[in-house]
Amino acid sequence: MAKIHIRDIRLHNNAGISMPVCYAAQKGPLDMDKTGCKTSPLVVDITCKHCLRVFPKRYPWASGR
Numbered sequence: 001m002a003k004i005h006i007r008d009i010r011l012h013n014n015a016g017i018s019m020p021v022c023y024a025a026q027k028g029p030l031d032m033d034k035t036g037c038k039t040s041p042l043v044v045d046i047t048c049k050h051c052l053r054v055f056p057k058r059y060p061w062a063s064g065r
Contacts, residue, residue: 006051007039009059022050025058 005020012018023034046052055062 003048005037005039005048006046006055021055025054
């Protein structure tokens with residue numbers, strides 16, 4: 001079963017790129033092959049443990065904490 005990732009807010013709003021948060025937060029250039037990963041804007045649907053760990057650190061204002 002494929003993982004469902006959280007879509008990176010900054011890349012989606014500014015560039016229209018649907019990149020998962022776990023790959024967008026990595027250092028170095030973006031791997032554009034990862035734009036094909038299944039993403040969801042809703043946190044309740046997420047199954048990727050890396051996205052769930054990185055999202056509150058990257059977007060504390062959006063995580064409700």
